[in-house]
Amino acid sequence: MEAHYPFTLPPLPFAYDALAPELNEKTMLFHHDKHFAAYVDNLNKLLEGHPEYHTWSLEKLCQDWPELTEDIRQGVRNNAGGVYNHDLYFKTLAPTPASTPSGALANAVARDFGDVVALKSAMKAAALGQFGSGWAWLVSDCDGRLSIQKTPNQDTPLPLFPLLCCDVWEHAYYLQYQNRRADYFDAWWLLVDWPRVSQTYAEHAASRSRCPQP
Numbered sequence: 556m557e558a559h560y561p562f563t564l565p566p567l568p569f570a571y572d573a574l575a576p577e578l579n580e581k582t583m584l585f586h587h588d589k590h591f592a593a594y595v596d597n598l599n600k601l602l603e604g605h606p607e608y609h610t611w612s613l614e615k616l617c618q619d620w621p622e623l624t625e626d627i628r629q630g631v632r633n634n635a636g637g638v639y640n641h642d643l644y645f646k647t648l649a650p651t652p653a654s655t656p657s658g659a660l661a662n663a664v665a666r667d668f669g670d671v672v673a674l675k676s677a678m679k680a681a682a683l684g685q686f687g688s689g690w691a692w693l694v695s696d697c698d699g700r701l702s703i704q705k706t707p708n709q710d711t712p713l714p715l716f717p718l719l720c721c722d723v724w725e726h727a728y729y730l731q732y733q734n735r736r737a738d739y740f741d742a743w744w745l746l747v748d749w750p751r752v753s754q755t756y757a758e759h760a761a762s763r764s765r766c767p768q769p
């Protein structure tokens with residue numbers, strides 16, 4: 556999301572019931588229209604009285620929040636992260652049959668994990684191993700090397716390049732899966748929009764040329 560203040564809620568790119576049965580309509584409705592929307596609204600309210608930050612991009616807010624004035628510092632950390640993370644989460648879901656990584660991403664998965672099964676296993680371990688609320692991530696670094704990360708609360712893995720994220724806050728799955736985070740992860744995995752993730756990885760290749768050289 557390249558935007559800056561005032562932030563807007565991106566519409567869900569498919570119908571609320573389009574991901575059923577893996578993620579049902581009620582789960583999607585509450586997650587997108589209530590939780591995601593609240594992060595957008597809260598971030599705008601925090602920044603409203605601080606025009607000095609209105610030109611900051613979402614990525615800059617997520618990364619440089621320690622530089623903000625103390626009165627909004629923690630709030631912006633939480634809510635800018637909430638906007639960034641949910642934006643990627645909903646963009647990388649699709650109501651299409653499961654596919655696999657393609658192109659440069661497929662080669663990178665083979666190089667860094669061995670195969671897609673090993674990638675899923677590593678990401679699932681991160682999702683289940685995140686104590687409390689947080690996220691599991693597939694990211695690439697400046698060299699295009701892939702890794703799995705996990706972050707607590709609404710922290711992001713920036714400045715690494717996020718490719719895919721699984722929301723393991725209970726609000727992402729509790730209405731449907733209750734405490735069964737592993738079942739939720741397996742269902743979520745079936746909905747990953749691999750063509751989109753592969754495209755994002757290819758786009759990041761252009762950015763990587765701007766990474767600082769050692």
Ligand SMILES: [Fe+2]
Pocket residue numbers: 586590641722724726727
């Ligand atoms: Fe969420």
